[in-house]
Amino acid sequence: MTGNKNEELDLYVVAQNQFDRALAWVDDLKEGMIDYLKEPKRTTHVHFPVYMDDDSVCMFHGFRVLHNNARGPGKGGIRFHPAVDEHEVCALAAFMTWKTAIADVPFGGAKGGVVCDTKKLSRAEKRRIARRFVIALDDEIGPHTDIPAPDMYTDQETMAWIYDTFDVMHPGEGNRAVVTGKPIELGGSLGRDEATARGCLYATEQLLTHDLVPGLDKLEGASVVIQGCGNAGGTALRLYHEAGAKVIAISDSSGGILAPDGLDPKAVLAFKREHGTVVGLPDTTTITNEELLQTKCDILIPAAMENQIREDNAGGVKAKLIVEAANGPTTPRADAILDANGIIVLPDICANAGGVVVSYFEWVQNLENQQWKLDKVNEMLKERMTRATDTIIERWQDIRDKERPPHGKPTLRDAALVTAVCRVAKVTMQRDIWM
Numbered sequence: 482m483t484g485n486k487n488e489e490l491d492l493y494v495v496a497q498n499q500f501d502r503a504l505a506w507v508d509d510l511k512e513g514m515i516d517y518l519k520e521p522k523r524t525t526h527v528h529f530p531v532y533m534d535d536d537s538v539c540m541f542h543g544f545r546v547l548h549n550n551a552r553g554p555g556k557g558g559i560r561f562h563p564a565v566d567e568h569e570v571c572a573l574a575a576f577m578t579w580k581t582a583i584a585d586v587p588f589g590g591a592k593g594g595v596v597c598d599t600k601k602l603s604r605a606e607k608r609r610i611a612r613r614f615v616i617a618l619d620d621e622i623g624p625h626t627d628i629p630a631p632d633m634y635t636d637q638e639t640m641a642w643i644y645d646t647f648d649v650m651h652p653g654e655g656n657r658a659v660v661t662g663k664p665i666e667l668g669g670s671l672g673r674d675e676a677t678a679r680g681c682l683y684a685t686e687q688l689l690t691h692d693l694v695p696g697l698d699k700l701e702g703a704s705v706v707i708q709g710c711g712n713a714g715g716t717a718l719r720l721y722h723e724a725g726a727k728v729i730a731i732s733d734s735s736g737g738i739l740a741p742d743g744l745d746p747k748a749v750l751a752f753k754r755e756h757g758t759v760v761g762l763p764d765t766t767t768i769t770n771e772e773l774l775q776t777k778c779d780i781l782i783p784a785a786m787e788n789q790i791r792e793d794n795a796g797g798v799k800a801k802l803i804v805e806a807a808n809g810p811t812t813p814r815a816d817a818i819l820d821a822n823g824i825i826v827l828p829d830i831c832a833n834a835g836g837v838v839v840s841y842f843e844w845v846q847n848l849e850n851q852q853w854k855l856d857k858v859n860e861m862l863k864e865r866m867t868r869a870t871d872t873i874i875e876r877w878q879d880i881r882d883k884e885r886p887p888h889g890k891p892t893l894r895d896a897a898l899v900t901a902v903c904r905v906a907k908v909t910m911q912r913d914i915w916m
């Protein structure tokens with residue numbers, strides 16, 4: 482990742498700065514409460530050994546952070562990535578606290594990660610890492626305490642291994658609700674695999690009904706650019722296309738492709754499956770990820786990783802609306818530049834909440850031994866995403882004229898954080914957690 486060397490790119494510092502800034506629009510929060518909301522409740526480090534395919538043994542380092550559980554058990558994905566560290570996981574766990582509050586699901590915020598490069602691991606090595614990680618975490622996770630889900634470079638299969646390992650450790654306890662994002666046959670919910678992107682779609686459609694984006698009031702015919710072609714980005718490509726938008730560019734970690742007349746999702750996804758990248762798809766122009774972010778379009782969807790839109794490149798963004806499918810893709814300095822340029826940002830803690838919403842549905846189905854129909858899941862997802870989007874926009878309309886030096890006027894991200902912070906603070910006070 483490049484960037485201006487003066488810009489703070491530590492995701493935890495970014496998350497804390499966003500929180501501090503939003504407090505400018507929150508009244509009556511005691512200092513102790515602010516500290517409580519800001520800091521993670523528990524941070525667990527584990528080191529564990531794994532047999533590699535060549536018979537060597539490697540040590541791996543993993544984390545699980547429970548940021549806040551005032552509103553319910555911790556909830557958040559597990560990511561496998563070579564660059565994952567404690568700060569990143571703490572920040573992502575905090576985002577989950579705010580996200581579950583905005584989506585109004587009865588969970589707190591948590592996140593986990595293992596430092597590893599899945600591109601260099603066999604399936605069997607990845608499986609052993611997942612299993613040893615769960616064993617090392619011991620009772621830190623559980624159906625009523627902290628419930629993992631997929632994130633970058635983990636998927637349904639990884640969730641199946643996590644469930645199975647936990648179930649072996651706790652026999653006879655009906656453990657399906659310990660993890661969400663499982664295969665359907667193991668208690669996964671219909672619709673969970675595409676929930677993050679579908680939630681983004683519903684949130685985008687709802688935002689466009691509010692007339693906030695000049696010259697853009699519907700998805701039909703809108704040009705869309707997507708960074709990332711995994712669970713969030715690849716599914717967004719298909720769903721935005723089905724909704725009538727024209728996706729003109731998409732990328733992955735190897736680079737991007739551009740087709741001004743619109744990409745065919747089936748062809749892109751089939752090519753990616755076969756070649757491991759979208760780059761090289763016939764009848765497209767190869768571009769870099771930097772060029773992709775600066776491509777003129779109506780809607781830009783960062784769906785890869787954090788810190789992609791920064792001080793050094795935000796000025797070149799030519800979208801009217803940014804929908805953050807990824808967590809933390811925009812830095813605070815980039816936020817200021819985008820705001821000054823009149824570009825609206827639908828923030829991650831609202832835009833990508835669809836994943837945790839359907840994870841909540843999966844958890845409920847597991848506890849009740851039910852399997853809901855796909856239509857029911859999508860209808861309930863739409864209801865929640867619509868309400869969440871309306872809530873943050875209404876909050877923004879309430880506070881938009883309140884100038885708070887040195888921050889200026891609030892953005893949608895500020896309004897989303899204010900909504901979340903007030904909800905978590907209210908429950909904390911009702912529980913009177915100080916005893």
Ligand code: NAD
Pocket residue numbers: 631632633634635677708709710711712713714732733734735770784785786787806807808809833834836837
């Ligand atoms: P994934 O592993 O399925 O896909 C990640 C994609 O990003 C891949 O296509 C990869 O090639 C691409 N990528 C990686 N590094 C890149 C780079 N430097 N430049 C461009 N592309 C790059 O992961 P995912 O589950 O789709 O998650 C993507 C983002 O969405 C993450 O920020 C994650 O936290 C967030 N998110 C995911 C979910 C979910 O349910 N999967 C829910 C909420 C938020």
